[in-house]
Amino acid sequence: MKEKAPFDFERFKQEAMEGLYAGKKAGGTDGVFTPLMKHLLESMLDGELDNHLEEDKASGVPNRRNGKGRKTVRSMGGGSFELETGRDREGSFEPKIVPKRQLIITEELEGNVLSMYARGMGTRAIS
Template sequence: MARRNRDPEREAKREKMSSLLQELKVSSMEDIHDLFKEMIGTFLENGLEGELDEELGYSKYDYKNKTRDNSRNGTSPKKARSSYGEIDPNVPRDRKGEFEPELVKKQQTSISGDIEEKILSMYAKGRTTSDIETHIRDI
C-alpha cells in the first residue's frame, strides 16, 4: 500500500513541534499536561494584557500615545483552576482600579474548559501563538 503524500506545510509544523518537544525535554504525558498548563497561562496573560491595552488606549510601552489619565499599575497574581490543574496567571492592573477583565473576570476561580479547548484546538491546527493571541484579543 502506497503512503499518502503529506502536505509539506503540515510536515514542517510536525518537525517544529518535534524539535520543540525535544528542546523542552518532554518525555511523558505529565510533561505534556504541564506544557499545556503553562501555555494556557501564557495565552491568558497575553489576552488580559490585550484587554488592558484596549481599556487604556495604548500598548504597554507606547505611553507617549497615552490619551487618558489612567495608566498601568503592575500585575496581581491570580489562581485559577483548569482541567490541567491550577494556573497562576498574572492579571494586569490599572491605577484607578477601573479595569474589568472579560477573559478571566475578577473573583473567578475556575476558567472554562471551553476556552482551554479552543486555545489547544487552534494550536493543534497549526495557528501560531501570535495568531491565537490576536484572536483572544479580538474576543
C-alpha cells in the same frame, strides 16, 4: 515597565513531546500543556488591558498600567497555576477572558485556546 521574557515555543514543543512519550499527563498541575495555557492566557489579558488603555486614551481619560496582580486559577483538566493579571490606575479594567474573582478556567475557554494553538496560530493571533 519590565518586559516579560518571550515564550520559547521550540523548547516547549520538545519538552511536551518528551513528557507525552514518558507518559506524563497532558492536563493537570504538572501537565505538559500548563505552561502554554498560562502564557496564552496572560498574553490575552495583556492584550485586553492594552485595548482598554487605548480606549481610555482616545476618550481623554488619563489612565495607565499599575502593576500586576496574581491569582491561582484551576483548569477543568484538574491542574492549577498562578496567573498574572494587569491592573490600571483608574481601576476600570474588567477583563473578559478571565474575569476578576474567577478562579476556574472553563472547559470551553481551555479547549478554544488549545485548538487555536493546534491549528498553528501564534500567541499574537490568539490574543
